[in-house]
Each structure stands twice: as C-alpha cells, then as structure tokens.
Amino acid sequence: MHRRGARDGGIASAHQAYNELDHSASLRVRLGETQKMLPNARRYKVPAMEDEDVPTLYQWLGGMDVLLGLTTRFYEHVKGDPLLAPVFAHMGADHPAHVAAFLAEVFGGPTEFTERHGGHPHMIRQHLNRHLNQEQRRRWVSLLLATADELHMPEDPEFRSALVGYLEWGSRLAVINSQLGATVDENAPMPKWGWGEVKGPYKG
Secondary structure (H helix, E strand, C coil), X not given: CCCCCCCCCCCCHHHHHHHCCCHHHHHHHHHHHHHHHCCCCCCXXXXXXXXXXXXXXXXXXXXXXXXHHHHHHHHHHHHCCXXXXXXXXXXXXXXXXXXXXXXXXXXXXXXXXXXXXXXXXXXXXXXXXXXXXXXXXXXXXXXXXXXXXXXXXXXXXXXXXXXXXXXXXXXXXXXXXXXXXXXXXXXXXXXXXXXXXXXXXXXX
C-alpha cells in the first residue's frame, strides 16, 4: 500500500514532522471554509481515524455525510444532463443514498450496502441489459468529478488519483455488465478500494 508520506531514512525530519499532522483536523478546516462559501451546504462531520498514518479513503474524504452530499448533488446535475438524464429517468428518490452507501463500503467505510441490499451482486443486477456506452460512461465520470470539485472535496493528488482510479474501474465494469449476455455472479465480492493500484489485469 502506498502511504501518503514516505518515512524513509533519507527524508528530511521536517517532512517527517509534516506526516504527523492531524489530517482530520486539517480536513475540518477545509470543510469549514467550504461551508462559508456554500451556506446551504450540509454540515459535514469528519469521523475519527483508526490509523492516523494511513486512513481509509472513506475517512480521508470525510465520511458518509460527504458522500451523501456528493451523490445528492450529482444526481441533481444528472437530471439536467441530456446524455445521462434518459439513463436515470426512472431513478427512485433513494438512489443517491444507495450509491453513497455503496461508495462508502468500497472506500473502507460501513458495510451497510451489503447488509441492506446484498452487496456487489445487487449492484451488478442494476446494470443488466442497460446497454450503456462509453460516451455515457465518460460523461458519468466527468460529471461526478466536477461535482466533487464543486463541493470542495479533498484535492490532494493521492486522494484524487485513488478516486479517479475507482471511478474509471467501476464505470467500465458497469458498461461490461450492461451488455447483452452479462450475468450476475452471486458470490461476487464487494470491491475494496484503497490508496494502491489494481494489482493485475482484467480477467473477466
């Protein structure tokens, strides 16, 4: 796993000291500044981190409230997007919350999605026979990232690299699962996404 700050012997002590900063407190400051610029925004709370050195992506981004704020705003944008609106025309009011719960579990947070909805097999079933294409996929990813910028989610290179990596991987998998003949593996494990890379090629 790639750590946010290297602690090799050759790194200057000043950089080591920086690594000891309370990242959750820093994130609270950034979110506080965001809330001043967005007075109607939800008051996000940053959960405590079990490991101050290597937090989960869920902890680093700010927890469930942040994810729910992201998906809620994102699907508001989707309704007005000419390419994506038809795809989500029959989206239920609870869809943003379901996606937030899914992302939370993927990024190392609570396992609510698996416990309430059945984990990854359930998510795969939502994409069967939808016949999604690459243009729609690219628009979905770009709009979600634009929404993350709008809500001032963490902008550090490590987090954004991990976020983009998952969105690219997950959205491409969704396209594959939406094509004719795709089936559901009822034992498909829930994806778990961290700071590293995918560990090997796609095997189907």
